[in-house]
């Protein structure tokens with residue numbers, strides 16, 4: 272069997288709570304693997320989607336703590352890596368596109384130069400080779416006038432254009448894995464589709480793995496090969512995108528039932544009624560549940576050089592219990 276591009280087993284992220292408050296468990300032992308495919312993570316706000324992406328990228332700042340039984344990028348073990356180690360991998364082997372390019376890009380450097388600088392930093396190219404590579408990259412993400420756009424500053428580009436610039440910047444050093452966290456949620460529907468098509472063409476053309484994070488289940492299901500459904504810090508379901516009709520978890524089924532359908536007139540759309548029992552580990556996806564209670568090796572987010580031993584799984588308290596309707 273070939274090594275997956277990304278292996279995540281029993282990944283947990285814990286933040287300290289306020290004074291005399293229980294810690295916040297943002298991720299509670301999620302497990303999945305990713306090959307050269309498009310895997311979607313879907314879930315409601317606060318379910319831990321971005322935390323999952325950031326933990327893989329080594330972007331959980333202290334005092335957040337990361338634990339994993341296994342966290343690998345190909346053969347590379349990420350679980351014991353310090354920040355310098357993550358910096359060597361970020362950009363070059365894995366990259367993350369964030370929701371809003373206006374915040375993610377440097378406001379005082381032209382967008383083209385930012386792409387070129389990324390190329391130089393990772394591939395040690397000279398200035399003119401980096402500029403040529405950046406122009407080519409702008410062209411390949413369907414920017415019509417690359418030479419003009421190269422010299423624009425982030426505030427001068429539209430949302431869709433900014434998101435293409437971000438994609439260009441994240442792909443220029445040729446990473447194997449791209450994590451895109453709500454890359455299109457700030458865009459209108461037409462531009463959303465164009466940006467996703469650009470992403471799709473690049474990911475397929477380069478044979479990369481894509482982890483696409485969104486709260487939008489139809490978008491994820493239409494665009495990805497497989498879908499992970501998250502609820503309250505856990506993966507509660509993994510489905511082939513084409514098979515979402517067979518969803519088993521009441522949260523996924525509730526989401527699907529609540530979607531409007533032009534072919535079916537319904538006077539009232541059903542509402543999702545949450546059950547506190549959905550937060551129970553028994554609802555974890557079997558791939559994840561098998562590993563709960565395994566011996567997670569804590570990473571070293573505070574760079575002290577001393578791995579922090581994981582508390583027993585049962586010590587992870589429920590941080591934000593899902594609201595109980597009518598309570």
Ligand SMILES: Nc1ncnc2c1ncn2[C@@H]1O[C@H](COP(=O)(O)OP(=O)(O)OP(=O)(O)O)[C@@H](O)[C@H]1O
Nearest residue numbers: 286295297315316317318319320321322323486591
């Ligand atoms: N730095 C932090 N300190 C404390 N808690 C945090 C921190 N970052 C995230 N959390 C908590 O972790 C949980 C998961 O957050 P996360 O941002 O991963 O959710 P999400 O699924 O991406 O939501 P959204 O769809 O709104 O982006 C939330 O309860 C959030 O409050």
Ligand SMILES: [Mg+2]
Nearest residue numbers: 320321322452
């Ligand atoms: Mg998020």
